[in-house]
Amino acid sequence: MKFGGTSVAGRPQWETIASLVRVRQAEGRKVLLVCSAVAGVTNLLSALADDPDSDSMVQDLLDRHRTLGGELGIDERHWLARATTLLHECLDDLRRETGPPSRAGLLAAGEWMSTQIGTLFLRQQGFDATWVDAREALAAAPERELSPSRQWLSASCAAGGDAALESLWDGLGPVLVTQGFIARGPDGRTALLGRGGSDTSAALLAGRLQAFSLEIWTDVPGLFSADPRLIPTARLLAEVEYAEALEMAASGARVVHPSCIRAAAETRTPLCIRDVNRPTLGGTRIGDAATSGSGIKTVTCQEGMAVMLLQNLDARRQVGFLAGVFDVFRRRGVSVDLVATSETTTTVAINRHANHLDRAELDGLASDLAALCTVERFDDCVCVNLVGRGARTALSRLQAAMRHFEERPLLMVSQSANDMCLSLLVLAGDHQPLLRAAHAALIPEKSEGVFGVSWEQIQSGNSSGGLPG
Numbered sequence: 001m002k003f004g005g006t007s008v009a010g011r012p013q014w015e016t017i018a019s020l021v022r023v024r025q026a027e028g029r030k031v032l033l034v035c036s037a038v039a040g041v042t043n044l045l046s047a048l049a050d051d052p053d054s055d056s057m058v059q060d061l062l063d064r065h066r067t068l069g070g071e072l073g074i075d076e077r078h079w080l081a082r083a084t085t086l087l088h089e090c091l092d093d094l095r096r097e098t099g100p101p102s103r104a105g106l107l108a109a110g111e112w113m114s115t116q117i118g119t120l121f122l123r124q125q126g127f128d129a130t131w132v133d134a135r136e137a138l139a140a141a142p143e144r145e146l147s148p149s150r151q152w153l154s155a156s157c158a159a160g161g162d163a164a165l166e167s168l169w170d171g172l173g174p175v176l177v178t179q180g181f182i183a184r185g186p187d188g189r190t191a192l193l194g195r196g197g198s199d200t201s202a203a204l205l206a207g208r209l210q211a212f213s214l215e216i217w218t219d220v221p222g223l224f225s226a227d228p229r230l231i232p233t234a235r236l237l238a239e240v241e242y243a244e245a246l247e248m249a250a251s252g253a254r255v256v257h258p259s260c261i262r263a264a265a266e267t268r269t270p271l272c273i274r275d276v277n278r279p280t281l282g283g284t285r286i287g288d289a290a291t292s293g294s295g296i297k298t299v300t301c302q303e304g305m306a307v308m309l310l311q312n313l314d315a316r317r318q319v320g321f322l323a324g325v326f327d328v329f330r331r332r333g334v335s336v337d338l339v340a341t342s343e344t345t346t347t348v349a350i351n352r353h354a355n356h357l358d359r360a361e362l363d364g365l366a367s368d369l370a371a372l373c374t375v376e377r378f379d380d381c382v383c384v385n386l387v388g389r390g391a392r393t394a395l396s397r398l399q400a401a402m403r404h405f406e407e408r409p410l411l412m413v414s415q416s417a418n419d420m421c422l423s424l425l426v427l428a429g430d431h432q433p434l435l436r437a438a439h440a441a442l443i444p445e446k447s448e449g450v451f452g453v454s455w456e457q458i459q460s461g462n463s464s465g466g467l468p469g
Helices: 011-026 041-050 055-072 080-096 100-107 109-124 148-153 163-170 197-208 242-250 258-266 321-331 359-369 391-397 399-406 431-442 455-460
Strands: 031-035 129-131 175-179 182-184 190-192 214-218 235-237 239-241 271-275 284-287 298-311 338-341 345-351 374-387 412-415 421-427 451-454
Touching (some): 011 109, 041 055, 041 109, 080 109, 100 109, 109 129, 109 175, 175 197, 239 242, 242 258, 242 374, 258 271, 298 359, 321 345, 345 412, 374 391, 374 431, 391 431
Parallel strands (some): 031 175, 129 175
Antiparallel strands (some): 235 451, 298 345, 298 374, 338 345, 374 421
16 A cells, blocks of 8 residues: 555544555455655755755754654654654765765655654554565666666666565564655665655565555545546546556656556556545556456646757668667667657657756757757647547547647647557647647546546545445
């Protein structure tokens, strides 16, 4: 069971966690809780990493956790001194070396504090709870071609079972608590799995332990047909298969991390997304036996995209042109999201956030590419994605939405090779009208098949759900 930052932020949330653990124990299950840092703490730690001499930020961090501990009735003597020592050790490391490994060590402190305090609360509530270090179970895979920032701040781990770990942790007690977001780096220091990596931690650990199921408890009821904050009529998706869910997550549905779904799929771990504030609502089930059928399930958007138009008058006849272009991306440690080619132009879309690219790094990338071709850049773009099995069937229903481009530029269109996603690249600011028009054209207005209640109905209380089973 994984709980995010808002789900571990106060006493009501931890009481909900305790009640859910009781339900699972009553079903005869042993439970592993994978917890994020308290909401806002990772951002504060990131700011502190930029200014390691800020005593006020250190005090703010400690005060936030003292407040949480006070709400939970935890004696500070059981955790505060160790937390203070940990923070100062990490800051000393940063002063000696400002690189990604030291930054990762500091950013991981939030998960350490939330899980230590949470474990003490569960024991206080009568649970036989044990804290375990996620770095014992998860080791970052060496990826030398990636930039140091990605190796340490957005690392990846291989999925799979671990019989030795399963045996070891099985003997530690019925309730285990561990950190999300972190793994053991190549030299034994702490590496991070990227923002949102607690989902991935949970899926990897579920696979290691051959878990009966994985539950992602968050502050939304599950996957929707669109972002409910932008489209209140968006409908809750009751069930999707692994491949569709992975495409949704990779295409901008931020409820669960793509690496989480990929790890769950690799070990065939059933996954369910649940709302910690509405535990009786069924949520979204992800697995092998989905019966959702074909057609578009969701309309998503990815912000923070950069589009490069690489112009070469003889690109198709010039042997090795594309090989040279992609070698530049490889040497820069940048992954490409989308690509389209023509006689004279190759269009490439990259996710700036996923690649940790700032403006200076984009300038360097463009400079390297300029040795091969003329580069035209659009640094602030959005990718609108139509996701679902048989995505190409959506084209016939998009006539109304396509009028959107009579007055606005369409930079790129891409259909995924697995026919699960149709992507439209537009300038930032042009995406919201397109998103609404596509949703209205493709998603039914009422509950139908996989499409459940709307976000409006959930907010008004006009929805039904089963018990937390």
